[in-house]
Amino acid sequence: MTAPxxxxxxxxxxxxxxxxxxxxxxxxxxxxxxxxxxxVVGESGAGKSITGTAIIGLLERPGRIAGGEIRLEGERIDxxxxxxxxxxxxxxxxxxxxxxxxxxxxxxxxxxxxxxxxQAHLPMNHAEARRRAIELLGEVGIPxxxxxxxxxxxxxxxxxxxxVVIALALCANPRLIIAxxxxxALDVSIQAQIIQLLKRLGREHGTAVMLITHDMGVxxxxxxxxxxxxxxxxxxxxxxxxxxHDPQHPYTTGLMGSIPAVGQDTERLPQIExxxxxxxxxxxxxxxxxxxxxxxxxxxxxxxxxxxxxRTLAACxxxxxxxxxxxxxxxxxxxxxxx
Amino acid sequence: MHSASxxxxxxxxxxxxxxxxxxxxxxxxxxxxxxxxxDFDVSRxxxxxxxxxxxxxxxxxxxxISFEIERGETLSLVGESGCGKSTVARLICGLYAPTDxxxxxxxxxxxxxxxxxxxxxxxxxFQMIFQDPYASLNPRWSVERIIAEPIRSHAIVKGDAAIRExxxxxxxxxxxxxxxARKYPHEFxxxxxxxxSIARALSxxxxxxxxxxPTSALDVSVQAQILNLMKDLQREHGLTYLFIxxxxxxxxxxxxxxxxxxxxxxxxxxxxxxxxxxxxxxxxxxxxxxxxxxxxxxxxxxxxxGEVPNPLNxxxxxxxxxxxxxxxxxxRVDRPELxxxxxxxxxxxxVHEGWVPVEVVRQAPxxxx
Numbered sequence: 001m002t003a004p005x006x007x008x009x010x011x012x013x014x015x016x017x018x019x020x021x022x023x024x025x026x027x028x029x030x031x032x033x034x035x036x037x038x039x040v041v042g043e044s045g046a047g048k049s050i051t052g053t054a055i056i057g058l059l060e061r062p063g064r065i066a067g068g069e070i071r072l073e074g075e076r077i078d079x080x081x082x083x084x085x086x087x088x089x090x091x092x093x094x095x096x097x098x099x100x101x102x103x104x105x106x107x108x109x110x111x112x113x114x115x116x117x118x119q120a121h122l123p124m125n126h127a128e129a130r131r132r133a134i135e136l137l138g139e140v141g142i143p144x145x146x147x148x149x150x151x152x153x154x155x156x157x158x159x160x161x162x163x164v165v166i167a168l169a170l171c172a173n174p175r176l177i178i179a180x181x182x183x184x185a186l187d188v189s190i191q192a193q194i195i196q197l198l199k200r201l202g203r204e205h206g207t208a209v210m211l212i213t214h215d216m217g218v219x220x221x222x223x224x225x226x227x228x229x230x231x232x233x234x235x236x237x238x239x240x241x242x243x244x245h246d247p248q249h250p251y252t253t254g255l256m257g258s259i260p261a262v263g264q265d266t267e268r269l270p271q272i273e274x275x276x277x278x279x280x281x282x283x284x285x286x287x288x289x290x291x292x293x294x295x296x297x298x299x300x301x302x303x304x305x306x307x308x309x310x311r312t313l314a315a316c317x318x319x320x321x322x323x324x325x326x327x328x329x330x331x332x333x334x335x336x337x338x339x
Numbered sequence: 340m341h342s343a344s345x346x347x348x349x350x351x352x353x354x355x356x357x358x359x360x361x362x363x364x365x366x367x368x369x370x371x372x373x374x375x376x377x378d379f380d381v382s383r384x385x386x387x388x389x390x391x392x393x394x395x396x397x398x399x400x401x402x403x404i405s406f407e408i409e410r411g412e413t414l415s416l417v418g419e420s421g422c423g424k425s426t427v428a429r430l431i432c433g434l435y436a437p438t439d440x441x442x443x444x445x446x447x448x449x450x451x452x453x454x455x456x457x458x459x460x461x462x463x464x465f466q467m468i469f470q471d472p473y474a475s476l477n478p479r480w481s482v483e484r485i486i487a488e489p490i491r492s493h494a495i496v497k498g499d500a501a502i503r504e505x506x507x508x509x510x511x512x513x514x515x516x517x518x519x520a521r522k523y524p525h526e527f528x529x530x531x532x533x534x535x536s537i538a539r540a541l542s543x544x545x546x547x548x549x550x551x552x553p554t555s556a557l558d559v560s561v562q563a564q565i566l567n568l569m570k571d572l573q574r575e576h577g578l579t580y581l582f583i584x585x586x587x588x589x590x591x592x593x594x595x596x597x598x599x600x601x602x603x604x605x606x607x608x609x610x611x612x613x614x615x616x617x618x619x620x621x622x623x624x625x626x627x628x629x630x631x632x633x634x635x636x637x638x639x640x641x642x643x644x645g646e647v648p649n650p651l652n653x654x655x656x657x658x659x660x661x662x663x664x665x666x667x668x669x670x671r672v673d674r675p676e677l678x679x680x681x682x683x684x685x686x687x688x689x690v691h692e693g694w695v696p697v698e699v700v701r702q703a704p705x706x707x708x
Binding site for chain 2: 043044157159160187188189190191192195214215216217218220221254255257258259260261262266267268269270271272273275276
């Protein structure tokens with residue numbers, strides 16, 4: 001296997017508050033290979049966005065990286081000073097955020113903003129940068145880019161704006177793009193177009209993408225591998241097909257079951273009782289244990305690490321070597337669910 | 340036939356029989372909406388108009404739509420942002436006054452009610468649930484006061500003890516503890532707040548709930564809880580829902596019938612199964628193929644072209660024609676009517692004249708094995 005592009009090891013992010021230290025990301029480790037799309041899913045508050053923000057060095061106080069390391073192409077980037085990190089951001093890691101309106105400056109034409117970004121990272125004169133900007137806009141599917149380049153953000157629709165933001169992220173040909181809920185603010189038909197675009201760009205440029213979203217459908221369509229987060233930890237990580245069709249962690253199983261699908265003929269959706277714990281009240285042991293239908297004693301005291309489970313890794317004691325419980329994910333329907 | 344003027348002998352017209360062909364009808368549908376239209380004035384201010392000599396500008400958010408909802412069923416309206424689905428919800432609840440058309444609830448035209456007491460009596464019977472459970476509950480009121488407000492204002496039960504008892508009952512109906520009545524909204528998560536909204540909506544013994552994107556702000560696992568709760572309550576209390584959503588998967592799960600809206604018009608309306616197994620209108624097909632489906636992981640899907648046009652200046656004829664792969668000259672000139680077609684109603688020249696192929700896209704339930 002090729003050397004990973006991004007390597008995150010035992011990442012821990014803490015927020016110091018008056019009521020004590022909250023651990024938003026707890027011992028998270030994963031890798032992204034060049035050209036790979038890694039999906040990160042989870043419900044709100046699971047720590048997926050914080051993980052992304054920590055990688056691009058945009059954590060705001062009181063949040064801070066309290067442990068672990070982040071390596072980009074082998075080089076440590078989590079402890080770089082501000083200026084050095086700023087050169088990496090944009091040049092080697094691009095970012096796309098949820099709301100395209102807040103990512104663009106309403107006072108400047110999009111051309112101005114793209115040219116500025118290109119010149120900040122690449123040795124190009126204005127005319128060259130402008131040519132490249134037009135090229136980029138064409139590439140992300142904006143019709144008549146040579147005319148549109150002189151328009152202001154408000155003259156674009158939501159979907160078109162998100163394309164502009166993607167063009168901005170691509171300016172300096174970064175090796176990695178961190179996309180945080182890039183399609184959430186968009187209508188389904190536009191969402192589909194943006195997903196197609198992200199996939200195509202990854203393929204053509206060999207850009208790796210870390211796709212953060214709460215929408216399992218988007219992940220299924222786009223990602224190669226997926227990491228499922230719960231209460232600041234990765235509970236399962238593996239190839240997307242495996243995680244969707246044969247989940248090994250009871251949380252993933254519950255999450256998959258609760259997604260309504262078109263044409264599904266069920267009276268009731270399987271549901272996970274309760275809700276994710278708040279950061280100041282994460283239970284000891286496995287954080288999912290109070291909601292887990294297959295909980296046993298060990299889960300309440302000892303925290304599980306990611307264990308090999310079928311073809312994925314799952315942080316669940318059901319997969320402990322001394323306790324072989326085949327098909328942990330599939331027993332959900334047998335009396336475990338409150339139907 | 341479809342555009343027969345509203346209000347003339349409304350009971351005698353084939354109110355919805357073309358949808359459920361052959362169903363004998365004795366009572367009128369719970370809600371009958373006829374030719375409902377809403378224009379918003381989006382003109383520049385008066386002084387600007389005088390100086391710039393620009394005319395008044397109207398945005399037609401809802402354009403002559405008609406539908407009805409039977410007792411105990413769930414009708415969903417789906418569409419992309421700006422299609423007018425939320426405006427329909429607000430028109431029905433009386434939050435906006437219609438520009439044209441009529442809304443009949445249990446046979447009574449709401450526009451003809453003049454006495455305040457009569458209006459209150461009708462209003463008691465329908466309630467609304469909003470999208471954002473953070474914005475729709477007063478943060479300064481206790482849960483008990485929030486839920487008791489409709490009980491007090493409609494004088495459903497009298498006396499503090501009786502009201503408290505009813506609030507406790509409602510809370511346990513929506514899966515919360517009676518002791519939660521003393522708490523305040525900030526003490527609850529989004530899903531729990533939405534349960535409180537539902538308890539409030541039920542507190543006046545409403546029969547008809549208008550739900551505007553009730554689960555869009557919630558996480559999937561919580562969404563499943565709320566959808567299950569809504570279905571349970573519907574069964575127990577015989578509720579009727581008008582469900583507004585942009586999420587086709589949620590809609591396919593909860594609805595009896597589905598109406599698809601595009602630029603202020605209903606382009607297709609059909610029983611849920613029929614709509615998802617055999618979508619007729621090209622827009623419905625486009626929407627369906629656009630849903631990221633976790634079961635078709637990895638497969639390519641039909642790319643979707645274009646965006647919703649500016650509603651201030653909608654295309655002539657069929658408003659979908661610029662994005663429609665089947666569009667012909669007729670579509671650019673002639674506005675199609677919503678006409679019956681084999682168990683559904685669809686507004687498309689191509690489907691009715693046979694030059695848009697009709698295909699079954701889904702045979703059987705294809706959820707995760």
